[in-house]
Amino acid sequence: MDVFEAVAEPNRRHLLGLLAERDRTAGELVDSLPTLTQPAVSRHLRVLREVGLVEVHPDGQRRIYALKPDGLQQIDTWITPYRRYWRNHLDALEQHLEDR
Amino acid sequence: MDVFEAVAEPNRRHLLGLLAERDRTAGELVDSLPTLTQPAVSRHLRVLREVGLVEVHPDGQRRIYALKPDGLQQIDTWITPYRRYWRNHLDALEQHLEDR
DNA sequence: CACCTATATACACTTGCGCTTATATACGCC
DNA sequence: GGCGTATATAAGCGCAAGTGTATATAGGTG
Known part of the structure; x- marks a missing residue:
């Protein structure tokens, strides 16, 4: 299981959000x-x-979970080249609005 | 199937890359x-x-696929709040390196 | 029309995910 | 030590994802 699959699950995104x-x-x-x-x-x-998005610290019988979001950089890095595409789209939309 | 699951599959990321x-x-x-x-x-x-990441234009018997990456904004928006975390981590690392 | 190419769909199969119930482990307290 | 609480693991199940083979659809070409 990699970071992309880990984050594809809505309940896991919910947990990350809380953390x-x-x-x-x-x-x-x-x-x-x-x-x-x-x-x-x-x-x-x-x-x-297991994918390194959280870490645990035992505290008595409790386990305290903490965010360790460095792994999300992998997704961020992957998505970067695509960002310019929707920026361009957005530019086109703004252009259209300005023209009116 | 949503955008997160669509992108979780390596072959599909490969296709998006080519497009x-x-x-x-x-x-x-x-x-x-x-x-x-x-x-x-x-x-x-x-x-x-189906998740809106590509679109098709028929050209005779061929089908021409084109990127339509607006849907990736959903992932980008989701990941945004986490960005500051690894930025902070990075800052901490840089601090550490500077201190030496 | 007959045949070929390009692409999509149908069907069957396997595998892995996410889930629940049941159980184990480990710590805290009396 | 015995019991309750907190958390993890085991076993089993249903279901959907991903895949391959076979077939359908549709356009191109002679």
Whole structure:
């Protein structure tokens, strides 16, 4: 599983979003996805760990998850060449609006 | 299938890359992925069409595929808040290097 | 019209993902 | 040590993704 696949899953994006705000325990993250069971969330966290998007620090019996978003650079780097395309499109739209 | 899943597949990223250079016929794209059969590539192109990342223009019996990367903005928008994190990390690294 | 080329679809198969239930592990507290 | 809480792993299942072979569609050419 690579970073692209990891991020393709909506629940995992949700988890990353929460961790972007602040560190959270596994329990908090489980509570944040009421439609999923605890093991399901645990598996998503494992995937995020394995691709290096989060890290864990044990704190007693809790596990504190933290964002480690460096891996997202890979996606950012990939998307970069395409950015100019929709910038051009946007320019064309702005041009059109200006012309009126 | 959404944009994130569409882009999670390496062969589809490969196709997008080629289309970023220039428009191509379906046949050219099939030739660009020698490990896949023609129908397999055709299905990937269908997926990219359905999520709006490419568009097709018939030209006789050929079909000319063109990039329509606006949908990638969705990914770009999503990734934006995370960018500051690895920027900070980078800053920290630079700081460390400067300190030495 | 008959035949060829270019591309898409149908069908069947395999594999891996995401899920749930059940269980293990590990720490905290009495 | 015994029990409760927090988290991870195991086993099993359904389903959708990706693929190949075979076939359909449609346009080009003689």
